[in-house]
Amino acid sequence: MMKQLASRRPLIPRRSLFCGAACTGLAGIVNAQGRTNARKNPIVALGGLPGFDKLTDPASLARLRGNSRFKLYIHNSAWLRLNDAQRRSVIANSGAAGVSPDIELGGWPDPKHWFDHEWKRDYASFRFQPRRGHVNINKWNTWGDYTTIARENGFISLAPVVTPNHGQYVRGMLSSAPYWSLFREACRLGGGVTADIPVDFYFHQPEAYRTFIADEIIWAKTSNLWTTAILSPGAASRDTFMNLLMRQVADLAARGAYPDEYVVENYNTISKPGIAELADGDLPNTLNHAALWLLINT
Numbered sequence: 001m002m003k004q005l006a007s008r009r010p011l012i013p014r015r016s017l018f019c020g021a022a023c024t025g026l027a028g029i030v031n032a033q034g035r036t037n038a039r040k041n042p043i044v045a046l047g048g049l050p051g052f053d054k055l056t057d058p059a060s061l062a063r064l065r066g067n068s069r070f071k072l073y074i075h076n077s078a079w080l081r082l083n084d085a086q087r088r089s090v091i092a093n094s095g096a097a098g099v100s101p102d103i104e105l106g107g108w109p110d111p112k113h114w115f116d117h118e119w120k121r122d123y124a125s126f127r128f129q130p131r132r133g134h135v136n137i138n139k140w141n142t143w144g145d146y147t148t149i150a151r152e153n154g155f156i157s158l159a160p161v162v163t164p165n166h167g168q169y170v171r172g173m174l175s176s177a178p179y180w181s182l183f184r185e186a187c188r189l190g191g192g193v194t195a196d197i198p199v200d201f202y203f204h205q206p207e208a209y210r211t212f213i214a215d216e217i218i219w220a221k222t223s224n225l226w227t228t229a230i231l232s233p234g235a236a237s238r239d240t241f242m243n244l245l246m247r248q249v250a251d252l253a254a255r256g257a258y259p260d261e262y263v264v265e266n267y268n269t270i271s272k273p274g275i276a277e278l279a280d281g282d283l284p285n286t287l288n289h290a291a292l293w294l295l296i297n298t
Contacts, residue, residue: 074103134159162187
């Protein structure tokens with residue numbers, strides 16, 4: 001039986017099952033009014049690891065940054081690869097100084113130390129404020145502290161990445177199954193939930209997987225939690241990526257699952273030939289193009 005997470009210092013020594021197809025976290029937040037009834041016009045965030053430095057080129061985001069629904073998605077690992085001049089260029093080109101970006105944060109063993117040092121050095125010193133965070137929880141006994149410290153540093157919410165990418169959907173739905181009670185409490189503490197659903201992986205899973213994802217999004221929205229879906233290419237080729245992404249969005253909608261936010265990213269650690277990634281423009285079959293399509297069609 002899982003113990004309940006404490007609001008400040010959870011005491012559950014259980015290994016996280018939040019991991020996605022690759023255990024690198026991503027996107028969620030609840031705003032002051034909430035968006036529990038939101039069905040259209042979701043936020044669209046763009047980021048990733050391979051090609052993130054291409055966002056230093058103004059052309060890479062020229063058709064995106066003027067849209068009030070667009071924002072930058074910063075994967076912490078990608079951010080650390082940039083020098084200070086590159087970081088300033090990305091902030092300027094994305095409009096991040098005016099529209100708070102999302103950020104993927106690690107499951108830091110000592111969140112207070114990280115916010116007191118690395119956060120101030122790598123983020124706060126650039127005078128922009130990410131508000132929404134996404135985390136693969138890997139240390140349960142600090143999650144309550146993590147969410148509290150994040151809010152003290154300007155975050156609205158810190159969303160756990162909850163996706164049954166290792167078959168946990170057989171345990172029942174997130175909204176009701178006893179197995180998921182700890183996860184539900186973690187989402188409530190953080191104020192959001194993020195589903196990591198690569199486009200090819202999504203359609204290669206049993207129907208129970210897709211039912212679970214829809215249940216997760218619907219439960220979170222009715223619980224006034226910010227819902228985020230991370231759409232990445234996974235192993236899909238450039239030629240199939242956009243078609244799969246469009247099918248995936250349509251499939252979620254057919255199930256009544258409308259996330260408050262889509263994140264488009266590629267979290268492969270290195271560039272892989274034939275796989276969609278960031279580009280210096282919204283070229284066909286790139287992540288930039290996918291973000292533009294979502295802004296126009298959702």
